[in-house]
Amino acid sequence: MSIIDNLIAFTFAATLLTLTPGLDTTLILRTATVEGKQQAFRAALGINTGCLLWGAAVAFGLGALIAVSALAFNVLKYCGAAYLAWLGLNMLLRPRQSLSPVEAAVKPSHNWFLKGMTGNILNPKIGIFYVSFLPQFIPQGQPLVAWTFGLVSIHVAIGLLWSIILIAATQPLAGLLRREKVVAWMDRATGMIFVLFAARLAFSKR
Template sequence: MTVSSAIVSFAVVAGMLTVMPGLDTALVLRSAITLGRRRAFATALGILCGVLVWGVAAAVGASAVLTASRLLYDALRVAGAAYLAWMGIGMIRQTLKERGRPASADAAGDRAGAPTAEETWARSWARGLGTSLLNPKNGVFYMAMLPQFIPAGAPHLLMGVVLAIVHDLEGLVWFSALIFGTQLVRGWLNRGSVRRAIDAITGTVLVGFGIKLALGDS
């Protein structure tokens, strides 16, 4: 296997995984609908940074430790589950708090309580990064996949970074399509009742992912 054929083959596999519905897609869609394009791209960038970290870790063998150590895997799994549940419950609580408020009050509250652009971007980026890093299945995926796409004689670290960047580029294209597509109908989606429903659904999905991860379901 040559370097070019390895990259192309990995791109096909990673591309199929990228477009599969999952937690990353749910988070980016929620951000695009309720928080706007800027925060949605920040969330997506955080997720992609996490993917890059996992790719580098797998290339240098750190993920092998995660795979071999059941205790370490379980600790990361529980931490990830708690993080997802915390985010989901927070969204659901916010939905319940805002239920019954008139649309004018919602709009006024949004304007008064809006954080600065820098704070908004940083918070969204951190949410995406944390979600990616606290998912041990990302590490296991890279540990299982990367060795199959590193040609004999190729430097592992460099090849791992290249493959992770390929995965990130595919993710960026996919997330961009979702974000710009959502912006076309954001005026309707951002109505108070619709926004609360989206937060409630996304929060429930996050809690479900957290429970699934805590139970160790594949």
């Protein structure tokens, strides 16, 4: 695949991932509904800052690991493929019927940026996902650190745009995203994409 093809494929996959309702979406919807748009936007900035920090950690660690060891590359590749396949099959076979609500006991706070960022930093699944997902979109011979940061930046830009849309249309989107059929369909669609990417990663070459 060419560089443009890789960027288009990643943007499509990252968009699908971002649109799939999850805890971040629920947090933004809850904050916008209960505490207003300004606080919700701060939470969104915190969430995406957490993604950037995870991207930085993955960029430097992953680049050094792959550069010095073909064995490490293959182990990482197959572990990543297995993880993506497991994640995708779970979404396909056991799609959610509703969103997990954000804990009702959470009290209003002026630190929603910090809360959003901390929530992402303390979620190791984001780091695992980046490690398993990003390498298949980095063209052979391209600088790993620069490309990892670039792909994470695309993901963050999509996340911020989606957050702005959610905040601007809180009420209608909140109702739509909580519908059982919508949640289940999004899980199944994302699961299928993850399984396809798992196969692609497993058969990819260094």
